[in-house]
Amino acid sequence: GGMLAVLQRGDARDAETAQLAQRLGAQALVEEDLDLSLLLARQAVAIGDTPQTRGYLLASLLRSPKAIRIMHGSDALLWGIALNPDGRTLAVCDFFGKLRFYDARTYAQIGEPLPTDWVESIAYSPDGKTLAYGGDSYVRLIDARTREQLAEARVPGRAARMAFTKDGSELVLLVERSISVRDAATLETVGLPIELEGFRASYIHSYYRPPHFALTPDGRSLVTASDKGELAKWDLQSRRKTRTFEIATGYHALALSPDGLTAAVGIDGGIQLVDVRTGEKRTATAGLTGSPNWLLFSPDGQMVVSANLDGTATLWDAESATPRETLRGHSSAVQQPVFRPDGKTLYTVSDDGTAIAWDLTGNRSVKRPFTFTHDRDFDEAYDRHPGRFSPDGRLIAVGLKEQGIALRGVSDLTPAGAPLLETGGEVKGLAFSPDGRTLAAVTGGGAATIWDLASRSLRHELTFGGGLYVGVGFSPDGMMLATSGNAGVELWDVATGASLGKIAGSTWAGDVAFSADGALVAVAAAAPGVPRAQVWDVAKGSLVATIEGGPGAAGDTLSVALSPDGRMLAVGGYGKVVHLWDIPTRKLVHELDQGGAGAVTLEFSRDGRILAVSGFEPVTSLWDVATGTQIGPSLTAGRRTAMMDLSSDGRRLLMTLANGQGAVWDVDPASWARRACALANRTLTREEWETFLPGRPYEPACR
Structure with missing residues (x-):
């Protein structure tokens, strides 16, 4: 009786633990904050590693598949962000008057925050040696390395936007409805200010939203977008308008393409792309909440990113004026984005008090997409492309449109040599031999080919039944090949290509x-x-x-x-x-x-x-x-x-789609656990632990 009681108590504890893990995992899916969602899902697996808790962990990661790291500020809203031109340091300003610095590659905070007055705007000089920042009635310059103050000036209002000219000699500053030019070493005023009409700050969702300006690449002109619907180009030397175009009225974020030929203007629900030579406009909408907070072109000019009020960042194709993708991960309005110089990584800051690094290539994500062949119209008989991993996991083989096989390296998903073209038609089935030295392919038309991968040469051409659905596979010793189709399953000697007869008679085999x-x-x-x-x-x-x-x-x-x-x-x-x-x-x-x-x-x-x-x-x-x-x-x-x-x-899953796109997925639960902790970039606090795991010893899975 005593032993039975012990067993029953053990079963009860196990059931209680399983229920707790299940409850934590479910909670993770409804948490607004991405980092807390990841931490709870990871903790659920640590408490009870089951298919359900692993699924919760994967689902939490897939909330923001391109997010690679969360950088934590404070409870304060993060207003602005700037990246040193050398790509090494991020500077972030928050609502409570602190400048924070992060290593842009490791995402670790560098030193203690720099206390200062409330900061509205921030910018690095082109040589990366100076950081400018400004706020209510002031603008300052500090040494970017030592953080020592170099200069300070008082201004008649909020220093809302700023940018250095291309040569770094001057700082252009927006204060209320006036744009002034200042010496970038002394902050002394250079010439008269530009006084703007129809230009005012807006309060959106109770937050102050100052207007924007954009400098042309040569630093000789700037562009403004007024609330009253005027896009204007100004000559900085004469302080006069040189071109004006009509745009929508209302609050406008603003960005200029790297070649200076296209202005991106924020509008309600999306963006407008305006040719600054002709005034031609292309409008793109994606159901945004209001008008974007900030717009920025990618370094190559092919993409525009909008920072949105609903906590998302939208990537827009600049050529087609269409939305490419929406990045989700922040739980409150996104204030400002910044690209790495190579355009492969994006950083955003938000009212939720975090900065997030995003992998725009997808190569560092749980899903790594690629395109392996051209798309075609739907065809019931041909609407699929097979893909296979080599046994050592270093290569993938994919069937191409109409004819051929492409080989790609798994590490970078780039082509590994020329395609194998003599397949006798479009490939519908692929198989690697167990030793990875041989590749077999079959087509719907009944052609089977056996390839030597070391020499990239065709060893044997075979003819089998073919059909709408076909299959192919090697025996575990690699000596026999099986093909399936309209004539059933046929066996082949891999070394000689000779037929070894049939299995299952002549019955159709898919x-x-x-x-x-x-x-x-x-x-x-x-x-x-x-x-x-x-x-x-x-x-x-x-x-x-x-x-x-x-x-x-x-x-x-x-x-x-x-x-x-x-x-x-x-x-x-x-x-x-x-x-x-x-x-x-x-x-x-x-x-x-x-x-x-x-x-x-x-x-x-x-x-x-x-x-x-x-x-x-x-x-x-x-x-x-x-x-x-x-x-x-x-x-x-x-x-x-x-x-x-x-x-x-x-550990990996290869998907190949009929439209010629594919992806390699990380399906290793141990890797999911590491990714969750790395992305969250913190541990559960003791207060959070007591909220979600009251009474249990403090043993966070992410440390």
């Missing part, structure tokens, strides 16, 4: 998969009106098991996968449900409702714990085999039919 030991082969077989899959003994050529139907099954079977131990068979078809069957008992183990149309590719991880599923929609889902639970949200990339592959170590 997919084929070997077991890990090579003893069995699974086949997506045909049966009139009934989804069917078969498992065959390779050596004996005998049928081991036939699986038919299942709840939610519809149409032909399109894809099959065998678990590494050969005991479990995954079967997918036109329906949205994937069925997991126990082969020895012929019992249905799980019904995986992926919610989408069809299952075109299925794959088990090497340890058999995860099943990946992709189909006619541009998504892939990950499933825990033991529980039949989906792990996190579905993963997306590109458009239309998705095919996928898991790397041999199970």
Whole structure:
């Protein structure tokens, strides 16, 4: 009786721990602040590592997939940000009158904040040696390295905007409705100010929003946008307008392209791009809340970023005047953005008291996108492109439009040599040999090619049944190749290219998969009106098991996968449900409702714990085999039919889409945990711990 009581108490504690982990993970998904969401999701995994808590962690990371680090200021609003031209140091000003400095590469704070008066604007000199900042009735210059004050001047109002001229000799300053030019060493006034009409500050969401100006690249002119709807170009030497254009009325953020030919003007709900030579306007909207706080062109001029009131930053294509992407991660209004000189990283500051670094290339994110071939119109017979990892995880092979195979390096996703073109048509199936030295490809027209990767030479050209759905796979010893299509499953000698006969007679087979030991082969077989899959003994050529139907099954079977131990068979078809069957008992183990149309590719991880599923929609889902639970949200990339592959170590997922786009996903839960802690860039405070984990010892997972 005593032992039973002990066991029952242990079971109760385990259940309580599981409930706590589940509750923390669910809380993470509704938290407004990104850093707290990540910390709670990571803590949930530390308390109870389950498919559900791993899914919460992935979902938290996918809230802001391009965010790479959060830099914490204080409880104060962060107003402005500037990047030293050498790309090494970020200067950030907050509402309570402090300047903070961060290493722009490691994101660590540099030294203690510099106390000062309330700061409205901030700018580095072109040589990076001087930092200018200003606020209510003052402007100052400090040494950017030592932070020693170099000069100070009083101004008649708020020093709201500032910018150094190209040669760094002068500082242009907006104070209320007046623009003055000052000596960049002494801050003494140079010439008369420009007095602006129809130019006023606005109060938006209770916050003061001063107007903007932009200097031309040569530093000889500036551009202004008035509330009354006038875009004007001014000569700095004469202080006179040289051009004016009509624009919308209201508050306007303003930026000038690096070549000085295009002005980006903030409008309600979006931006206008104005040719400053002709006045031609192109309008782009994306449902923004109000007019942007700030606009900035990328260094190459191809993109405009808007800092928005709703806590987002929108990336706009400057050529087409269309929104590219929205960056979400701040919980309050974004005030100002700044690019690294190479344009690959963006930094933003927000009223939520944080600065966020964003990876615009996607190469440092949990999802790394790439484009591998040209898009085409939808075609039912050809609307898919296969992709495969090499066994060592260093290369990926992808099928190209019309003909050929491209090889890319996994580390940077760039081409690894010339494509392999002589495939006899558009490739619909790919397989690497277990040693990674050989690549096989099949087409819908019935051409199969075997390639030597070291020499990039074609070893064998084979002809098989072909069909709308085809498959290909190597035996685990690499000596045998199986192809599937209208003529069933055909076996081939890899060394000689000779036929070794057929499995499953001449029945249509849409997919084929070997077991890990090579003893069995699974086949997506045909049966009139009934989804069917078969498992065959390779050596004996005998049928081991036939699986038919299942709840939610519809149409032909399109894809099959065998678990590494050969005991479990995954079967997918036109329906949205994937069925997991126990082969020895012929019992249905799980019904995986992926919610989408069809299952075109299925794959088990090497340890058999995860099943990946992709189909006619541009998504892939990950499933825990033991529980039949989906792990996190579905993963997306590109458009239309998705095919996928898991790397041999199970840490990466390759998605290749029918429109020629692809992505490599980090699907390693240990990596998700590291990413969450790195991105949050802090630990749970004791106060937060007591709020969410009262009574438990303080043991934060992120330190």
